[in-house]
Amino acid sequence: MAPSLLATAGGLLLLFSFSSAGRYCPTTCGVADYLMRYRPGVTQELDDLQRELETIANLTQGAEQTVVYMKDSTTSAQKSSPQDSYIKKSSSVLDDVVRFEKTIIEQERQLFELQGLLQTNERRMTDLKQLSNQLQQKCNQPCKEEVEIEPTKGTDCQDVANKGATKSGLYYIKPAKATEQFLVYCEIDSFGRGFTVIQRRRDGSVDFSKDWIQYKNGFGYLSPDDTTEYADYNMFRIGSEADMYRLTYGFYFAGDAGDAFDGFDFGDDPSDKFYTSHNGMQFSTVDKDNDKYDGNCAQQDGSGWWMNRCHAAHLNGKYYPGGRYTEKDAGEFGFDNGIIWVTWHNRWYSLKETTMKLIPLNRITAGGQQSGIKDFAGLGDSKK
């Protein structure tokens, strides 16, 4: 998300689409996320190695003690021999032989154990090296062609398209109120319409459990797109940070996915629809509770959103690869925390791919191109 863009998005149309796959490429943030995901595993491996090294140290100490013991036994055997009777002497030698045998067996066992540990460690080192090589490769080939930044700049993607850009891709835009330009993905169609993409889900690789500052700064990937189902909103507006990025829109315009932003009657309580509507809600994160609920919806669902008490639509929800999930899957709180658009699929179905994008209102309403909307939105294959 790029709230600095959102803050200036008054009078725009917000269009959600739930779409089929496109290729993507990690941004710097994406790479950081990726590395962060690997860190716990590597730390665990290092801890394991540490423990094994301690075990080896202990075994070495044990072996040293055994050697000392053997030396002592030899000395005492030497000292005690001449004056004793042959029987006593032979019995003592026999004892020593038995002891030495035991010691040798014990040492062999320890040696075997050490060899095992060595092999395990070698395997671990190989695994770590492999992992490191994989990471290196990811870093070496940051899909240069795919993150190519287009030269045209504008106040938003429509402006970029108006200036002649025809190719969907990454563009620098600088809205009127923004202090500096920033990179967005512009989806430019054959009608010359330029959509500014503000949120996109393609898989579970981006963690949406972020705090206020992280949502403010934006995170995730920038990438290409196709569309299937959609819902669009007129006069879409997001308030300033002082107003907690309050979400308001004039009216629901169209789309087969339905108007989940207007709330939904789940049948649990007559107030369901009222308390799950999103129009007029402020943005909440795990560390900033601006919702209408006694608890913190963002904390319970693990992600930031325009929470009410709590939601009928939640595109920042948790990614469930299989789509369907249960209260048990939802973890500690057991609430419906998936990627939800409840007027399309019920709350126990998590959408697999979503996009939120903005286009100036006049591009849709001018010339009564309502039929055109169906064309560009790419309706047809609804992806389950």
Ligand SMILES: [Ca+2]
């Ligand atoms: Ca609350």
